[in-house]
Amino acid sequence: MSNLRTSRTRLVGAAATVVLAALSLTACNDGSGVNDEGSSATNSPTAGSSSTTAPSGASSSGSGSGSGSTSGSTSGSDSSSGAGSAGGTTGSGGGGAASGAEASDSAGKPVxxxxxxxxxxxxxxxxxxxxxxxxxxxxxxxxxxxxxxxxxxxxxxxxxxxxxxxxxxxxxxxxxxxxxxxxxxxxxxxxxxxxxxxxxxxxxxxxxxxxxxxxxxxxxxxxxxxxxxxxxxxxxxxxxxxxxxxxxxx
Incomplete structure (x- = not known):
């Protein structure tokens, strides 16, 4: 009797093991558990890649911020360059006006x-x-x-x-x-x-x-x-x- 119970217990244990194995296989085939782990493992490089190449989400926001900074820098540079160019042009113009004025005075100087x-x-x-x-x-x-x-x-x-x-x-x-x-x-x-x-x-x-x-x-x-x-x-x-x-x- 004792042997019968022991055998039955082992049989139940074996059956439970088979069931657990089946459930495990089912879970693997379902993909949810594996994919969750895979997703969490691959999301970092993917997110990094997205932040570099993708135009959407946080990457887009980052790009917008960078663009704003770059735009500000470029605008400042352009403004400075423009001012310098304008200054140079004005200076040149003033020198031409002085030269023009001096030439005119020289041309009109009494003899x-x-x-x-x-x-x-x-x-x-x-x-x-x-x-x-x-x-x-x-x-x-x-x-x-x-x-x-x-x-x-x-x-x-x-x-x-x-x-x-x-x-x-x-x-x-x-x-x-x-x-x-x-x-x-x-x-x-x-x-x-x-x-x-x-x-x-x-x-x-x-x-x-x-x-x-x-x-x-x-x-x-x-x-x-x-x-x-x-x-x-x-x-x-x-x-x-x-x-x-x-x-x-x-």
Missing amino acids: TCEGSNTKTVAAPLNRPVNHMLLTVTNTGGKTCFLYGYPAVRFGEAQAVPPVIEDSQPQAVVTLAPGESGYASVNLSATDGSGSDGHTVNSLAVYFHGPSGNESVGAGASPSLPAKGVYVDDSLKVTYWQQSMDDATAW
């Missing part, structure tokens, strides 16, 4: 009136008698200063006549392009008191610089009447004048 930038005309006057009017017109593109008085040489004269000191104007005669300045020449004494009178057929006019003592630039050779002009040792000239009336007043 000395002389033979190469003026035209000189000599015309005998009826009144006052024995006088000649010299007209100098600025033919250049810049304003010029007509300094002092004309240094005239008639014919083969070795010296230039003196200037009438009282005719000196208060300011230097300034000629804009196209404008004219004037001086008169007293050719001979009206009362016949002059000596060494003679007729001349040529005239050279030279121009003074700022110091008033030296000749500058080219001279001029205005034409005289075909019969020439009569001069004597009373020959003298006025300073350059801004108006014809001032020139012929002496």
Whole structure:
């Protein structure tokens, strides 16, 4: 009897073992238990991969954050670059404006009136008698200063006549392009008191610089009447004048 119970107990135990084994196999075939363990084992690298390559979930959020940071950095860089570029451009522009301004000043800076930038005309006057009017017109593109008085040489004269000191104007005669300045020449004494009178057929006019003592630039050779002009040792000239009336007043 005891042996029968023992055998039955073993049989039941064996059966229970078979049942447990069957249940275990069933669980394996079901896949839930194994997959849960597998999932938990493989989720970390998969999640890591997703965070690197997948555009969704936490990865997308991380990418958005990174993008925001990168965008901010890029924006700052672009802004800095833009400011630098703009600054450079502005600086360059300012240098061009300064250069443009300096070039303009240089182009418009007044020069000395002389033979190469003026035209000189000599015309005998009826009144006052024995006088000649010299007209100098600025033919250049810049304003010029007509300094002092004309240094005239008639014919083969070795010296230039003196200037009438009282005719000196208060300011230097300034000629804009196209404008004219004037001086008169007293050719001979009206009362016949002059000596060494003679007729001349040529005239050279030279121009003074700022110091008033030296000749500058080219001279001029205005034409005289075909019969020439009569001069004597009373020959003298006025300073350059801004108006014809001032020139012929002496």
